[in-house]
Amino acid sequence: MAGPRRAAVLALAAALLIGACAPAPGTPGAAVGGGPVRGGTVIFALWQEPTTLAPLYINQTVGTVVGNVVNEGLIRTDADGSYVPQLAKTLPTLENGGVKLSSDGKKMSVTYELLPGLKWSDGQPVTSADVKFTWETWMRDPKVVNRAGFMDIEAIDTPNETTAVVNYRTIYAAYALNFQSVLPRHVLENEADISKSSYNRMPIGTGPFKITDFRSGNSITAERNENYRVKDKPYLDRVIFKSVPDSKVAIAQLKAGEVQGMWNLLESETRDVENEASIKVFADPGPSVERIELNTARNQDQTDPNSVHPVLGDVAVRRALLHATPIPQIIDKILFNKVRPASSPVSQGWASPKDVKQEGYDPNKANDELEGAGWRKGADGVRAKNGVRAALTITTTTGNQARERIEQVLIDAYKAVGIDLRIQNQPSSVLLSGSWASGDPRKRGSFDLVMYASSPGIDPHTVVSQRYHSKNVPSVANGGVGQNYTRFKDAEADKAIDEAGATLDQQKRKDAYARALARLNDAVAIIWMYERADIDAHLADLFGWKNNPWQEVTSNIEDWYLKK
Amino acid sequence: MGRYVARRLIQAIPLLLGISVVSFAILRAVPGGPLSAYEGNPYVTDADLARLEQAFGLDQPLHLQYLSWLGRFVTGDWGYSLVSHQPVLALIGERLPNTLYLMGSVFVVTVVLSLPIGVLTATRQYSVFDHVVTGTTFAFLSTPTFWLGLLLIIVFGLQLRLFPLGGIATPGTPFDLADRVRHLVLPVTTIALVQLGSHVRYLRSSMLETLGQEYLRTAHAKGLADRVVVARHALKNAALPYVTVVALDIPELFVGALVTEQIFGWPGMGRLFWDSATRSDYPVLMGILAVSSALIVLANLAADVFYGYLDPRIRYS
Numbered sequence A: 001m002a003g004p005r006r007a008a009v010l011a012l013a014a015a016l017l018i019g020a021c022a023p024a025p026g027t028p029g030a031a032v033g034g035g036p037v038r039g040g041t042v043i044f045a046l047w048q049e050p051t052t053l054a055p056l057y058i059n060q061t062v063g064t065v066v067g068n069v070v071n072e073g074l075i076r077t078d079a080d081g082s083y084v085p086q087l088a089k090t091l092p093t094l095e096n097g098g099v100k101l102s103s104d105g106k107k108m109s110v111t112y113e114l115l116p117g118l119k120w121s122d123g124q125p126v127t128s129a130d131v132k133f134t135w136e137t138w139m140r141d142p143k144v145v146n147r148a149g150f151m152d153i154e155a156i157d158t159p160n161e162t163t164a165v166v167n168y169r170t171i172y173a174a175y176a177l178n179f180q181s182v183l184p185r186h187v188l189e190n191e192a193d194i195s196k197s198s199y200n201r202m203p204i205g206t207g208p209f210k211i212t213d214f215r216s217g218n219s220i221t222a223e224r225n226e227n228y229r230v231k232d233k234p235y236l237d238r239v240i241f242k243s244v245p246d247s248k249v250a251i252a253q254l255k256a257g258e259v260q261g262m263w264n265l266l267e268s269e270t271r272d273v274e275n276e277a278s279i280k281v282f283a284d285p286g287p288s289v290e291r292i293e294l295n296t297a298r299n300q301d302q303t304d305p306n307s308v309h310p311v312l313g314d315v316a317v318r319r320a321l322l323h324a325t326p327i328p329q330i331i332d333k334i335l336f337n338k339v340r341p342a343s344s345p346v347s348q349g350w351a352s353p354k355d356v357k358q359e360g361y362d363p364n365k366a367n368d369e370l371e372g373a374g375w376r377k378g379a380d381g382v383r384a385k386n387g388v389r390a391a392l393t394i395t396t397t398t399g400n401q402a403r404e405r406i407e408q409v410l411i412d413a414y415k416a417v418g419i420d421l422r423i424q425n426q427p428s429s430v431l432l433s434g435s436w437a438s439g440d441p442r443k444r445g446s447f448d449l450v451m452y453a454s455s456p457g458i459d460p461h462t463v464v465s466q467r468y469h470s471k472n473v474p475s476v477a478n479g480g481v482g483q484n485y486t487r488f489k490d491a492e493a494d495k496a497i498d499e500a501g502a503t504l505d506q507q508k509r510k511d512a513y514a515r516a517l518a519r520l521n522d523a524v525a526i527i528w529m530y531e532r533a534d535i536d537a538h539l540a541d542l543f544g545w546k547n548n549p550w551q552e553v554t555s556n557i558e559d560w561y562l563k564k
Numbered sequence B: 001m002g003r004y005v006a007r008r009l010i011q012a013i014p015l016l017l018g019i020s021v022v023s024f025a026i027l028r029a030v031p032g033g034p035l036s037a038y039e040g041n042p043y044v045t046d047a048d049l050a051r052l053e054q055a056f057g058l059d060q061p062l063h064l065q066y067l068s069w070l071g072r073f074v075t076g077d078w079g080y081s082l083v084s085h086q087p088v089l090a091l092i093g094e095r096l097p098n099t100l101y102l103m104g105s106v107f108v109v110t111v112v113l114s115l116p117i118g119v120l121t122a123t124r125q126y127s128v129f130d131h132v133v134t135g136t137t138f139a140f141l142s143t144p145t146f147w148l149g150l151l152l153i154i155v156f157g158l159q160l161r162l163f164p165l166g167g168i169a170t171p172g173t174p175f176d177l178a179d180r181v182r183h184l185v186l187p188v189t190t191i192a193l194v195q196l197g198s199h200v201r202y203l204r205s206s207m208l209e210t211l212g213q214e215y216l217r218t219a220h221a222k223g224l225a226d227r228v229v230v231a232r233h234a235l236k237n238a239a240l241p242y243v244t245v246v247a248l249d250i251p252e253l254f255v256g257a258l259v260t261e262q263i264f265g266w267p268g269m270g271r272l273f274w275d276s277a278t279r280s281d282y283p284v285l286m287g288i289l290a291v292s293s294a295l296i297v298l299a300n301l302a303a304d305v306f307y308g309y310l311d312p313r314i315r316y317s
Helices: A003-021 A061-067 A128-140 A247-255 A267-274 A315-324 A327-333 A363-372 A401-416 A461-468 A491-501 A506-522 A553-559 B002-029 B046-055 B062-074 B088-123 B128-141 B145-159 B177-211 B214-221 B226-247 B250-255 B258-264 B269-278 B282-310
Strands: A041-046 A075-077 A083-085 A099-101 A108-113 A153-160 A163-168 A209-215 A219-224 A238-243 A279-294 A383-385 A391-395 A420-423 A449-454 A526-539
Touching: A041 A061, A041 A247, A061 A553, A128 A153, A128 A163, A247 A267, A247 A526, A247 B145, A267 A279, A267 A401, A267 A526, A279 A315, A315 A363, A315 A401, A327 A401, A327 A526, A391 A401, A401 A420, A401 A449, A461 A491, A461 A506, A491 A506, A506 A526, B002 B062, B002 B282, B062 B282, B088 B128, B088 B177, B088 B226, B088 B250, B088 B269, B088 B282, B128 B177, B145 B177, B145 B258, B177 B226, B177 B258, B214 B226, B226 B282, B250 B269, B250 B282, B258 B269, B269 B282
Parallel strands: A041 A238, A391 A420, A391 A449
Antiparallel strands: A075 A083, A099 A108, A108 A163, A153 A163, A209 A219, A219 A238, A279 A449, A279 A526
């Protein structure tokens, strides 16, 4: 029973010891009985289907899960959130001269040296012209998902085959994440419309595998890329991504041994597989944070950003709600302790502010807070002040079991401190549409409490600025632009966010974000619930998995191997 | 007869146009839309959304979008998926054989089983066999497929390990007939059990009605064997309503079984429709809806024509 698990622990210990002498992070090192084995096929269950594998059109997590085996970028993100070169020789920085600022300090250029001898999976060489072509395509093709970073590029110079100099017209702090994939010029340059080409399903890349078969709704087969740059890798001959209708079926197939691995279990599903000796479950905190956002402006459609919510406008009520929210119980009873409590939206990575705290569960404090602010209990047990009842609604996505159970817990917990809570859920296509025109209640301001999850990305600037800067409160006046849904307005926070965006100094940026997020927590505009876990599972005879909160589970698929 | 068919076909044109207008309007009335998948991405700006809206032609007025779809559709250009960027015809072509294979097997199984069972329950009315069949078919008729499918998966797949839990074949293996059949058993059983109920009920009641007719007593009086009376004289007349039921199953051969394909992870048309619906992939949905509505109209016509063959008293004019 405990065999494979104990062996894995020993293997980990061995890997750590060996890792201390041989600086080879990422390689699985010595595993059970003498290292990795070559060969074999892994069938991996996906309960969503990738619609396209072309990096410029991928807009689904599952698209990246499969795309990872083919598509690679210049720089990637390591598990600890640091940037490491992938197709580039080194990470360009100010210190090593790879990043240069213009004399007036308003522009910058980044020089990438490609690894020597790189080849696409069809054997053609990878050159700096491919890097330039990637930028050009991203700017030309009207169907690309977004142009973040590429928009800020003025020109790319290619002084030789392996050097690309990217000239930005501004200071672009998140430059390292700009080229997360490189497109093959020789394959695509003559395509009038790449979206209609075979590249969508059979992309040519530099990754450890190449796609050899794509059957929609059925399976996607990836075979070893003989031109992969790392000798003797990948270990596996083949990976087959099998399409299954939902995560419960994937779990059943994993138990039955029909598949060797699966992607994305819900926290509440882990109990189902944890006790199986043949299965290993990986639960690691991901960057996504589940939160309850409190509307400080009046709850009405197209709300006035300067109005004040009759109940939630009072910071004492917001603080009381925080104290009345039994986060520890929720984590224990509903999420089976598979997640960690959160205290800010940036839970991981270099920018994560470890000193920014959130106060804990304390219903007595909640009662004191409300009494002190003049909210008195009426005959029905609900507090009121100046004729305003403390009656609120909570909105989350319909059909999400864990969220619906949390709502039930909150109704009881808030009732105990004299706050009436009612459920007003909406389908995620409406609630999370993020669109003013589609009537997203967060955009329009027509909610009291809204519970959902969001991830900041490894460079948090876009998200922190979009969500917590006062200039980004969506309103009729600005045409609904911005994601500051709580209508949190704080001059100190604005100043800190602006400072963070104007410098390349990572420590300064980190301190500035911490200041802004501390102000946000002081105002209790958001109750941080927990860090959503990234949970994947595989059979115990599959080795080499490594979790990385910034990349999908397949990001080190070249290191996977099977062993009986 | 030829003129009748031609007239019915011409009449079908405005009907199909009307259906396409209504489908188009309903699809667009659903909140969300194909861009909502992008709106959840924090890196997608409002400018990106406006660009995508234009690239997909969603910024045009609705009636123009409909007319341009229709114009291209009738010339054979069914458009491209807004999500996977694949041609709609190719997407359908990829899924159709799988659905024909599944639903064709169901069709054969239900027809082959329902004919003898329906006839036997009628000729042996109130026998133990009749009671058992009637009870069982009623039970399955009122069973939702999603429940039955999951039950079969749990019992025969998970616990007894007799059949695979889903999919059309074991991935990564060369074609193997036995493997194909093993994958086919549970989904076919799920759909067939439910469909069998209705088919048997229809046949049984119309057989009972026919068996009470005077002309059958005449046939018996002529000294014809029971078998001949039932097979030649009763069944042919009783089959009329049954033919309607069977003919109306034909569109399903193409459309597939939405719920069952979803439960069993079957790469067919039903799942294509479901996935496209959840992503508001309008061109794909319109393509499937257009074909299925055309097939329903044609199947009705086929049933009417077949009536004439079964019952020469019916004349077309």
